[in-house]
Amino acid sequence: xxxxxxxxxxxxxxxxxxxxxxxxxxxxxxxxxxxxxxxxxxxxxxxxxxxxxxxxxxxxxxxxxxxxxxxxxxxxxxxxxxxxxxxxxxxxxxxxxxxxxxxxxxxxxxxxxxx
Amino acid sequence: xxxxxxxxxxxxxxxxxxxxxxxxxxxxxxxxxxxxxxxxxxxxxxxxxxxxxxxxxxxxxxxxxxxxxxxxxxxxxxxxxxxxxxxxxxxxxxxxxxxxxxxxxxxxxxxxxxxxx
Numbered sequence: 001x002x003x004x005x006x007x008x009x010x011x012x013x014x015x016x017x018x019x020x021x022x023x024x025x026x027x028x029x030x031x032x033x034x035x036x037x038x039x040x041x042x043x044x045x046x047x048x049x050x051x052x053x054x055x056x057x058x059x060x061x062x063x064x065x066x067x068x069x070x071x072x073x074x075x076x077x078x079x080x081x082x083x084x085x086x087x088x089x090x091x092x093x094x095x096x097x098x099x100x101x102x103x104x105x106x107x108x109x110x111x112x113x114x115x
Numbered sequence: 116x117x118x119x120x121x122x123x124x125x126x127x128x129x130x131x132x133x134x135x136x137x138x139x140x141x142x143x144x145x146x147x148x149x150x151x152x153x154x155x156x157x158x159x160x161x162x163x164x165x166x167x168x169x170x171x172x173x174x175x176x177x178x179x180x181x182x183x184x185x186x187x188x189x190x191x192x193x194x195x196x197x198x199x200x201x202x203x204x205x206x207x208x209x210x211x212x213x214x215x216x217x218x219x220x221x222x223x224x225x226x227x228x229x230x231x232x
Contacts, residue, residue: 004175043158045220045221074156101148101211102160105157
């Protein structure tokens, strides 16, 4: 069964700290790994990774994928209270015989940034 | 460009009733996926539509169904509601130039919060 596991489940840090969120996966037909941020509303897209070892960066956030060890990390540097949210990792699948946008989600990491 | 819109935003129903939720994707996006989000199970894939055809389906009972119209708008229907159907239902749209393409990058709407009493 396809599975995506995130750790830690929750994390409390202080403003200015650096955090690393982990995502490991076991799926049969891997195509891509995506990170989303969810506050009290819809998940907002952060990154999509398809190649190993290539870091994607957006401001204080960065992410990298290791397809050999089947995991990804999301780093947030100089955290701010506005970074408080649930961070979701999802894996996109290849579907033999046709295309699909089906995503398998992890349960998320709840990040709380204290002032 | 307008984002994904969903209506209604909140809905309260009783067991046994049925409900229809609506989703309008980002302009130009022909792929629409539906997800159920609950505290216990997280985000789970329901189904995906592309050009009015269901392209993939998750492990949900037949009470959950959907359809897509020629303008890419999509609806999902849940019949004979159960208490366990209480959840946030999220719609996501994605660009796909043809039926054999997918880019996985999906943009979510605000969701419909369904409460079943």
